[in-house]
Amino acid sequence: NTLFNALLNNEDFRKLDFKPLILTLGGGMAVQKGVAERWKALTGCPISEGYGLSETSPVATANKFSSSDFTGTIGLPLPSTEIAIRDDDGNNVPLGEVGEICIRGPQVMAGYWNRPDETAKV
Structure with missing residues (x-):
C-alpha cells in the first residue's frame, strides 16, 4: 500500500x-481500497493481492x-497449496472462527538454514 500510494503521488510516474x-x-x-481505486483509475489495471510469509517464498x-x-x-x-485454520490444539476450526493459518505446499521452506534447533521447534 505504501509503495502504490507513493507512486500515485509521484508526478513523473503519473505521466x-x-x-x-x-x-x-x-x-x-x-492495500487500502482507496489506493486500489486510484491505482486502477490511473493505470487501468486492478491490484491483485496475495498473502504469504518469508517461509512461503513469498x-x-x-x-x-x-x-x-x-x-x-x-x-x-x-496450486498444490493447502491452507487450514487451526486452534491451539491443532484441530481445524469451523468456518468463520479465529485460529492459526497453517500452510503446506511446494513453496514452504523445509527448515531454517543451518538451524536444525529452530526447525525442530516448529
Whole structure:
C-alpha cells in the first residue's frame, strides 16, 4: 500500500504510459481500497493481492488475475497449496472462527538454514 500510494503521488510516474501493464500484484501489507481505486483509475489495471510469509517464498494465496475489480481479500491458495485454520490444539476450526493459518505446499521452506534447533521447534 505504501509503495502504490507513493507512486500515485509521484508526478513523473503519473505521466507514464500504462497500456503495456497487464498485472499488478500487492503483498507485504494490505492495500487500502482507496489506493486500489486510484491505482486502477490511473493505470487501468486492478491490484491483485496475495498473502504469504518469508517461509512461503513469498506467496501462498492470491486473487485470480482475471478479476477486474479490487477485492480486499487474500484470494485462494496457489496450486498444490493447502491452507487450514487451526486452534491451539491443532484441530481445524469451523468456518468463520479465529485460529492459526497453517500452510503446506511446494513453496514452504523445509527448515531454517543451518538451524536444525529452530526447525525442530516448529
